[in-house]
Amino acid sequence: MKSPSSPGGWREWLRGRSELGVSVLLLVVGVLVLGDTLTMETVAGQRGPVGPRTVPLVVGVALLVVAVVLAVDVLRGGRGEAEPGEEAGSEPADWRTVALLAGIFLASAVLIEPLGFPITGALLFWGSAYALGSRNFSRDPLVAAVLSMATFAAFNTLLGVPLPGGPLMGVL
Structure with a gap:
């Protein structure tokens, strides 16, 4: 050594x-x-x-x-080992996916105040699913909306952590 x-x-x-x-x-x-x-x-x-x-x-x-x-x-000499059948650097990095996800997260950070969490969260979930390869345009927005509303309700009601409601505040 x-x-x-x-x-x-x-x-x-x-x-x-x-x-x-x-x-x-x-x-x-x-x-x-x-x-x-x-x-x-x-x-x-x-x-x-x-x-x-x-x-x-x-x-x-x-x-x-x-x-x-x-x-x-x-x-002490320990090293991370590649899993069987996996070689380091064997596949090129998918920078398109990384860029899409980074853009979606940045857009969410900018939009959460004016649009509120329910809308921004739905866009975040839907955009992340799209960036990661899902192309089901009838199911994904519905799942994103349900996830966003469930998260909003859990934080606001169960945990008592107020999230910005945005234009939907009067409805929710």
């Missing part, structure tokens, strides 16, 4: 250890999540038995634990 001080230096040592980059990314995201969670303002009267900080704390700690476990595994 080569070390950073060997004749190849850091570049040679890091070659084949790209999972360390994922570990660093997980560590940074975990620290950001925990930092935001610990500085979150909460009102004591609005909290239930669990509170609004519980899930972000669990997620932040889990990200840190996974980052450390992954880093230790990689430094």
